[in-house]
Amino acid sequence: MQPSFSTVTVLDLPFVKTTAANFQQTIQQRIIAQQNTFVVTANPEIVMYAHHNPAYKQLVQSADFITPDGIGILDGAKILKQPLPERITGFDTLIRLLQWASDNHRSAYFVGAKPEVIAALKQKLPRDYPGLIIAGIHDGYFKDDTAIIADIQRTQPDMVFAALGFPKQEEFVATHRHTTKGLWMGVGGSFDVLAGAVDRAPKFWQDHHLEWFYRTVKEPKRLKRIAVIPHYLHLVRQQAKRQRS
Ligand code: UDP
Secondary structure (H helix, E strand, O other): OOOOOOOOOOOOEEEEOOOOHHHHHHEEEEEEHHOEEHHHHHHOOHHHHHHHHHHHHHHHOOOOEEEEOHHHHHHHHHHHHOOOOOOOOOOHHHHHHHHHHHHHHOOOEEEEOOOHHHHHHHHHHHHHOOOEEEEEEEOOOOOHHHHHHHHHHHOOEEEEEOOOOOHHHHHHHHHHHHOOEEEEEOOOHHHHOOOOOOOOOOOHHOOOHHHOOOOOOOOOOOOOOOOOHHHHHHHHHHHHHHHHH
16 A cells, blocks of 8 residues: 555445545546555445455455545545545546546556447547547456456556456456556446446435435346445444554
8 A cells, every 4th residue: 555645444345534635636646656556445235245255255365545435435534533534436436547547648548348339439538639539448247357457568558447347357456457557457347337327326426425226226136336335434433442452
């Protein structure tokens, strides 16, 4: 973990204690300096998955930065009496980096999502981010990643975005991150949102910390995801108690 930010450890995962704007700046500076960087944007579901899977936990702990994606992480930090300033989501980070890349002619490689989402992205990205250099773009339903990795090695993109869902995307990033000198980040379902296949919650819901509710109503399969929250909060309270005694 970089010493540039202090961290708050929630169930063994150190979250950066900073604003989204500061985080963004640091990532951009690292890209310019060609520093290899692995970012995990973690929500309670990822924290709980790591809690139950030591190998995955180790992999997430090997990231340079873990950011609080999800209001549940902010709630956890509050319980620990070490509040974090704000969420730093994978989607917002991706969007800001794409805008920065477009303004500065930087390159990105996209791996993940369904073939039809990728087809839509191929149309949309050059329209929305005209200065962005698309080093490569590939759907996330491959059996063998050898050809994709060879392509990433050849094109040396400034950024690699993996939208494979967890734990796949972190495994992919941790295994291959040293193929380039740039940024590697898992972005979950962000390509679906970017391509317009799935809506992000309207601003009202985001501002009232109810994005999770909006998305669950629209996609009931997400229910099982928020079902981990009570157990997660229970474990964080236990951590808080241990730290007090
Ligand atoms: N996905 C993929 N390959 C797979 C499994 C999933 O590319 O083998 C993609 C899927 O199409 C979706 C993303 O990974 O775009 C996962 O999205 P989800 O909404 O589950 O992730 P979240 O945003 O909740 O982390």
